[in-house]
Amino acid sequence: MAANVEIENENKYRSIPIKEQMSTLKRILKFTKPYLKNFAIAILLVIALAVVNAAQPRVIQTFIDNHLATGSATGQTAWLFGGMYLGLTILKMVFTFFELYLFNMAAERTVQNVRNKIYEKVHTLGMKFFDGTATGWVVTRITNDTEALKDFWNVLLNITQSMLSITTTFIAMLILDWKVSLAVLAFVPILVVIIRFYQVYSSKTYSEMKSKNSQLNSKLAESINGMSTIQQFRQEKRMINEFETTNEEYFHSRFSMMKINAILLSPIIDLLYTLAIVVILGIFGFSALNSPIEVGVIYAFTSYVRLFFQPLTRLMDNLSLFQDGIISSSRILKVMDDETYTPAQDELPELNIQDAKIEFKNVTFSYDSETEVLRNISFTVNPGETVALVGHTGSGKSSIINVLMRFYEFQEGDILIDGHSIRNYPIEELRREIGLVLQDSFMFYGTIKDNIRLLDDSITDREIIDAAKFVQADRFIEKLPNQYDHKVVERGAGFSSGEKQLLSFASTIVKDPKILILDEATANIDTETESLIQEGLNRMRAGRTTVAIAHRLSTIRDADQILVLESGEIVERGNHEALIELGGRYNEMYELQNLGLQNPIETK
Numbered sequence: 001m002a003a004n005v006e007i008e009n010e011n012k013y014r015s016i017p018i019k020e021q022m023s024t025l026k027r028i029l030k031f032t033k034p035y036l037k038n039f040a041i042a043i044l045l046v047i048a049l050a051v052v053n054a055a056q057p058r059v060i061q062t063f064i065d066n067h068l069a070t071g072s073a074t075g076q077t078a079w080l081f082g083g084m085y086l087g088l089t090i091l092k093m094v095f096t097f098f099e100l101y102l103f104n105m106a107a108e109r110t111v112q113n114v115r116n117k118i119y120e121k122v123h124t125l126g127m128k129f130f131d132g133t134a135t136g137w138v139v140t141r142i143t144n145d146t147e148a149l150k151d152f153w154n155v156l157l158n159i160t161q162s163m164l165s166i167t168t169t170f171i172a173m174l175i176l177d178w179k180v181s182l183a184v185l186a187f188v189p190i191l192v193v194i195i196r197f198y199q200v201y202s203s204k205t206y207s208e209m210k211s212k213n214s215q216l217n218s219k220l221a222e223s224i225n226g227m228s229t230i231q232q233f234r235q236e237k238r239m240i241n242e243f244e245t246t247n248e249e250y251f252h253s254r255f256s257m258m259k260i261n262a263i264l265l266s267p268i269i270d271l272l273y274t275l276a277i278v279v280i281l282g283i284f285g286f287s288a289l290n291s292p293i294e295v296g297v298i299y300a301f302t303s304y305v306r307l308f309f310q311p312l313t314r315l316m317d318n319l320s321l322f323q324d325g326i327i328s329s330s331r332i333l334k335v336m337d338d339e340t341y342t343p344a345q346d347e348l349p350e351l352n353i354q355d356a357k358i359e360f361k362n363v364t365f366s367y368d369s370e371t372e373v374l375r376n377i378s379f380t381v382n383p384g385e386t387v388a389l390v391g392h393t394g395s396g397k398s399s400i401i402n403v404l405m406r407f408y409e410f411q412e413g414d415i416l417i418d419g420h421s422i423r424n425y426p427i428e429e430l431r432r433e434i435g436l437v438l439q440d441s442f443m444f445y446g447t448i449k450d451n452i453r454l455l456d457d458s459i460t461d462r463e464i465i466d467a468a469k470f471v472q473a474d475r476f477i478e479k480l481p482n483q484y485d486h487k488v489v490e491r492g493a494g495f496s497s498g499e500k501q502l503l504s505f506a507s508t509i510v511k512d513p514k515i516l517i518l519d520e521a522t523a524n525i526d527t528e529t530e531s532l533i534q535e536g537l538n539r540m541r542a543g544r545t546t547v548a549i550a551h552r553l554s555t556i557r558d559a560d561q562i563l564v565l566e567s568g569e570i571v572e573r574g575n576h577e578a579l580i581e582l583g584g585r586y587n588e589m590y591e592l593q594n595l596g597l598q599n600p601i602e603t604k
Helices: 001-010 017-068 075-122 127-131 136-175 178-187 188-225 227-232 237-264 265-292 296-337 399-403 427-433 448-452 461-470 497-509 527-541 576-582 585-598
Strands: 358-366 374-380 385-391 410-416 436-437 514-520 545-549 559-567 568-574
Touching: 017 136, 017 296, 017 585, 075 136, 075 296, 127 448, 136 178, 136 188, 136 296, 178 265, 178 296, 188 227, 188 237, 188 265, 188 296, 188 559, 227 237, 265 296, 358 399, 374 399, 374 545, 374 559, 374 568, 374 576, 385 399, 399 514, 399 545, 427 436, 427 568, 436 497, 448 461, 461 497, 559 576, 559 585, 568 576, 568 585
Parallel strands: 385 545, 385 559, 436 514, 514 545
Antiparallel strands: 358 374, 358 410, 559 568
16 A cells, blocks of 8 residues: 555655656646646736846836936936836836735635645555555645645745746847856856755655654544543553654754755855855956946846846745645656555346345455455355354454455455355445445534534434434434434534444444445444343344444344354354254353353452
C-alpha cells in the first residue's frame, strides 16, 4: 500500500529531482481544466501588466532626455507626461484587480475541485488501505495538503508575473543599450546556481516538514480517539512526551527552512542588485569620459535593473511556497494513484439475491499474499439457517466475514450465494441484502433518526420506529427529551455501549436484509441489556441466513451449525449438543465460560 509505505519510510527524506517536480506540476495542473478560461484571461492581464511596467520608465526617460535636458520642457509637456504616467498607473491598477480576482477565483475553485476528488477517491479505496494507514495521515492529505495548494496557485501566478516582468524589462534594456544589458545578464548564471541549490535543499526540508506534520496529526487523532484508554491506564505523560518530541522535530525542520530562506532569499538578491547598480554606473561612468551620457538613459537603466531584480526577489521568496506546493501535490497524487480498491466485481446486473444460501468452497485467503489466515474453508449455510463461528483470537473468524462482505479479495476457492459466485453480484446488491452488525458500533453526528436511516430518504419515520421497537431500542429512545430527534454528538458520546449497539441493530434491520452478519454483536452489551435484545436478535435471524461470530457461546447455542476455527482452519463443526458430546475444543471453551460465570472474580 502506497500510503503505508510512506509512513514506514517517513524518516527517509530526499530531494525531489527537477524532472519529478515538473511531472508533478503537470499532473496537478490538470485539475485546472474546468477553469482554464479564467486562468487564461488572468495570464493575458499579467502580460499586459508587464508591458505597462516596462513602458513607465521610458515615459520618464523620454521626458528627461527630450525635454528637461534640452530645456524645451513646458508646463504643457510636464502635464502631458505626468498624465501619461498616471494613466499607465491607473491601467496597472485595473489590470491588477481583474488579474488577481480572476486568478484567485479560479485557484479557489481548483483547490475545491482537488479536495472533492481526493475525498471521493478515499471512499473508493478498500479496507486494506485503511487497515494499514493512520487516520491522521489521511486527514493531512485532505486538509493540510489541499490547503497548501491555495498558496501554490498564487505562487504560480507570482512566478509567471516575475518571468514576464524580467523578460519585458530585459527587452526594454536591450532596446536602450545592448552592451550594458549583457552586463546585467552576466548575473543570471549566479542566480541559476543559487536557485538550484535552494531547490535541492528546500525540497528535502519541506518533505521532512510535511512528514512531521502528518505524524503530529496522527498522534493527535490517536490521542483523541483513545482518550478513555489513555486516562484509564494513566498514559497521559507518555503521550504528552511523545507529542512534544514529534513537535520538537517539526519545529527543527521548519527552523532549518527558515535559516536557508533568511540566507538565500532577499539578502542575496539585494546584494546582486547592488552589485548590478555598481556595474552599470561604472560602465556609464567610463563611457562618460569619452562622450556625454543622457541622464534619462541612466534613470531608465537603474529603474529597469530594479524591475529586473525585484521580481527575482519575489521569485526567490515564492520558491519556498513552490516547494511546499510540490510536496503537497505529490502527496495528494500518491493517494489519487493508490490502487488499493475494494475487490473488483465481474457483475451480472440482473443477478439478485433470492434465497440467500451461502456456500464457502475451499476458500484460502491472505492479507499480505504471503501468510495464509484462512486455509481451505468450506461450509454451507442454507436459507434461514444460522451458522456461528467460534475460536480464539486470530483463528480467522473476522477474516471469513471480511471476504464474505467483499472487503478483501480471497486468493483461492469461491464463495457462492444462491449458486452464483459472490464476484458476479453487483456490489450494491451485496450491500443492500447483507446486513452487518459490528462489535464496535460507530455513530455519526446528527440525530438518532439520522443514524438509523443513514441518509436513505426512502426509509420512512414509521419504519425507523418499527425497527427500533423490533430490537427493543425504543425502551431508551422514548425516555430521551426529543426521542428519535435526539441529538447525537461525535461517536455517540452520551450513549452507553449497549445503547449504541441497539441503534446499530436498528440501522441494520430497517433495511430488511436477506443475510445477517453478526460480528461479536453482543460483545459490548451488558447482561441486562443482552437479555432485552436476545429476543430481538432471534426475531432478526428468523427467516434470514445468518453468520454470527460470538465470544459468548451462550448466545449461539441454538445455531444450526457451529464452526470451530483454529489457525485459519475449521477443526470442529456441528450443533451445540453434538460438539459438547464430542468433548473437543468447543466443549473446553464452553466449560471455561461456564466456570467463569459460576465463580466470578471477587473484589474487595
